[in-house]
Amino acid sequence: MPRHDAPDRSSRRHEDPLSGRAVFVAPRRADRPHDEALQACPFCAGNEHLTPHEVLRSPADPAAPWMTRIIPNKYPFAEDLPPIGGGRREGGATHEAGVPxxxxxxxxxxxxxxxxxxxSIDPSSWRASWGLTQDRLAACAGRRDLVWGLIFKNSGTSAGASLEHxxxxxxxxxxxPPLVAASLSAAADLFARLIRQAERDRxxxxxxxxxxxxxxxxxxQPMETWIMPRQPAPWFHAAGREEVEALADLTREVVARLDEASPGADYNWWLHQAPFAHASQARAVPEGWRWHLEIVPRITALAGFELGTGCxxxxxTAEESARRLRRG
Ligand SMILES: [Zn+2]
Ligand SMILES: [Zn+2]
Structure with missing residues (x-):
């Protein structure tokens, strides 16, 4: 008989009954090391034995020194559990005990x-790194047990990074997630309009x-910036090589300008895309929808008003932010 009860410290997902917001309870993440407590950085070349085995690397040739490695998070909040009885797991279930x-x-x-x-990363390695990340997302998109994926970065301690490497x-x-589900009800021409208005308003x-x-x-936040394609494209994992390289170049460019305007500013970014194709049949993705990357500098702290209202x-002003990033 398959065991449905997970070991004590495994991650579970709970749903807040008032807002529909999900909370991942991942007790093992409390064991995460911070830079000060470490003898050696687990992400530096030569210390690969301190991390789980890589799932992808660039370049692919194992004889060549790696430039980018993708590894399973040692302290995951979502765990890659084997399917129970070969079927789908209880992904949509919500009850008091949460779900795995x-x-x-x-x-x-x-x-x-x-x-x-x-x-500090040379531009061609940075492009290759985005290519590898896209490959990993594409592999996830092909799995029937997963419905959606996110790529994100926490840069700096106020952005939530525990390791600086x-x-x-x-x-x-x-x-x-409800936030992404809500964005799927956007009008078909919303993304095109966003770009047109940004051009008009400089x-x-x-x-x-x-x-x-x-x-x-x-x-x-001041200098928040979004990157998106000019043409409808719901999935970043399906983007062509030129588009992936353009994203690598633009993330560099925006971060360089942010760093000039506000030296050393911490930031987060995340890449939103539509639910994976096999799942989006159930959730219609509006025509005109586009993947996009949102870069949010951490200039001021999120406080009571933000947490209490979502505002x-x-x-x-947006125009002033754009002026600073455009360098005048
Ligand atoms: Zn390091
Ligand atoms: Zn978004």
């Missing part, structure tokens, strides 16, 4: 050297290939 937090939770180590900023994370989950920060980086109309207060 099933999914993929990886770390993307973006340099073999102990760098703390993406700006430059890295991103990838999660793929068996449910669609909020475009930079462009590369088919991608545009602009300050959105309601930035939560934000920012000291800078």
């Amino acid at each position: 937090a099933h999914g993929v939770h990886d770390v993307i180590i973006e340099s073999p050297r102990h760098e703390t900023s993406i700006l 430059v890295h991103s994370q990838l999660v793929a989950l068996d449910f669609l 909020r475009v920060v930079a462009t590369a290939g088919s991608l545009v980086a602009f300050v959105p109309p309601a930035p939560r 934000h207060v920012s000291v800078a």
Whole structure:
């Protein structure tokens, strides 16, 4: 008989009954090391024995020194559990005990050297790193037990990074977070309009290939920037090589400008895309929908008003933010 009860310290997902918000309870994450407590950085070349075995690396040739490694997170909040009885797990279930937090939770180590900023990575390795991350997301998208994935970066301690060695994370989950589900009800022409208005209001920060980086109309923080394609494209994992390279180049460019405007600013970014194709049949993705990357500098702290309302207060207008990032 299959065991449905997980070991004590495994991650579980609970749903807040008032807001529908999900909370991952992952007791093992309390064991996560912070830089000060470590003898050696587990992400530096030479210390690979301190991390789980990699799932992907760049370059692929194991004889060549690696430039990017993707490894399972040692302290995951979503765990890649074997399927129970070969079927789908109870992804949509919500009850008091929560459900097992099933999914993929990886770390993307973006340099073999102990760098703390993406700006220290040479542009061609940075492009390759994004290519590898896209490959991993595409592999997750092909799995029937997962419905959606997110790539995100926490850069700096106020952005939530526990290790300073430059890295991103990838999660793929068996449910669609309410925030993303809500964005699927956007009007078909919303994304095209966002770009048109950004051009009209001089909020475009930079462009590369088919991608545009602009300050959105309601930035939560000074210099918040979104990057998205000019044409409808629900999935980043299906983007062509040129588009992936353009994203690598634009993330560098925006972070470089942010760093000039506000030296050493911490930031988060995340890449939103539509539910995976096999899951989006159940959830219609509107025509015109686009994957996009949101970069949110951590200039001011999230406080009671933000947590209590989901609203934000920012000291800078969108136009002023764009001006600072455009360098005048
Ligand atoms: Zn390191
Ligand atoms: Zn978004």
